[in-house]
Amino acid sequence: MTDNTPKAASVNGNVDASEIAKFEAVAHRWWDRQGEFKSLHDINPLRLNYIEKRAALPERQILDVGCGGGVLSEGMAHRGAHVTGLDMGDAPLQVARLHALESELDIDYRKITVEALAETQSACYDIITCLEMLEHVPDPESVILACKKLLKPGGHLFLSTINRNPKAYLFAILGAEYVLKMLPRGTHDYAKLIRPAELARWLRRHGLALQDITGMAFNPLTQQYKLTSDTAVNYLVHAILSNDE
């Protein structure tokens, strides 16, 4: 097991302060649908439907890791789920709490890493979502290990991130940050992007059975997002924790 133990598994260590600072600075505009987070709002119904088609949400216990301002958490709560949202940024969490009040939703937002939470609880969530976050942490595998500990047997894990290849660099970094200016510059660091094969290897190593990988594509002409079989840039992953884990 020693070889496989993630390198930064210390409970509060798996955080990149500069990444947190990026999101602190723009947190107040998290719910501005025309601002920096426009694309997040635009893809939200798409990824929520992806999740709900694979796992029922009503009255389920759900953990949203890296919840930010709560766009996904609120979407799941609106669909009847009991949501706990985790983030390490104070400002995004404050925005998330205020917005949930406004939306009359009961969501438990907590400032704690998923690794630290896994030290205190185990096997208590039906679904864990960790979308658009893995590419912002120093050790993504440690996040997956913690999620596995927190999932109930048979529970669902949903991940999304950005592929690492020239096309992803062209579309997700040059295209989205520099040409179309859909995202603030520096949102993504090429070296931290994750290939589906790497993600699949980590899942397998921790007893999570890969169910599906689906790409998400943006058409700049129609300004529409859609799900696609092309996983070269953005992609979503669904895995299930086997019952005997």
Added chain:
Amino acid sequence: MHDHFDVVIVGAGMVGASLACSLLTCMPALKLAVVEAFPLKTPDAALSSYDARSTALSWGSSRLFEKIGLWSSIAPHATAINKIQVSDQGFPIAARLDRDRLNLAALGYVVENRKLGIALLEYITRSDQIELLAPATVTDFRPTRSGSLVRLHQENAEREISTQLVVVADGSESGLRQKIGIHTDVEECKHAALIANVSVDRPHSNMAFERFTESGPIALLPLAAYAEDLHRYALVFHLHRTECDRLLKVGDEEFISQLHSRFGYRAGRILKVGERNKHELIQARAREQIRQGCVILGNAAHTLHPVAAQGFNLSLRDARCLTSVLFRAHENGDDLGSLALLDQYMDLQRQDQVRVHQFTHFVLELFTMKQLVPRLVRQLGLLSLDFLPAVKSEFIAFTAGLRSDL
């Protein structure tokens, strides 16, 4: 225990009520609830007014009402549109769209909203399968493991009902849509529509007019006679907001002369103008139309600019398509609210919705062009409308709602 309904429709407007009738015709055993915020007393059919507002139904919509079994009670109050004259101010040639080209009984019909409402409401109240909850408002909607719980406020009491599917059809300002966190993209138009009924000195001969002017398009739709006002039209006058406000205030004589100066005398001399109202124009689209156990329908899903008279007709096709998708699931005993099922509905109607949006947008652009070059394009468009049968058939097919007739 809660009362359980197979489907709960929120909003008993024309779209919600039409869906209820459509579902019931197709699946007589279905148990439905229709929730309406306003008190619904069956309106007195005898009570009528010169100023009653109307809706243009496409030929396709009249066929859908026929299938639902409602057309026989609507037809006596419907005025057929057999021809449409399309013209441009400052351009001598007008195009004519004619029902004969398509071998249809009519291109469409104009029906008073009230008469349509009465026909729908009578059908609903006659049925034992539909419970009409009015006035009642939805205070909470909660998805559960076995469906959804809908909390209602009715006559100072709270009531909870359960259902497989909630249809949100409570209009463009839908409170329930907002409550469940569905965002809407709204596009405000620079124009407003001035709506009024007018009388002229000669029979309308079932002809409708659409005229592009400097200030915006003007439409006249033929209406049934009202008392001694035999030759009546519904006027839809698109104007800049400020101009609209001005024309709301001027006297009748001044208004008629302003109208004549833009519209000419093609429909005859205007003798009388009724009450004038302003209608704010917006185009809006909900970001989501389906969720597990939930569908957004009608103006709550998409509010269209009335310039191409497509909004209600599109919603009626949505309602019919939803009915047929639910019918198949009902036959198989499947969950009526499953996301996979509602996805089928969306896949079937998406293209229709996009096409209608594009068509409306295109007509709007065409109608509000001011510069010389676009005007020439528009006039060429008019010419081609008259001389190129293919273009014309396409235009008529759209206007008559034949594009995606079920």
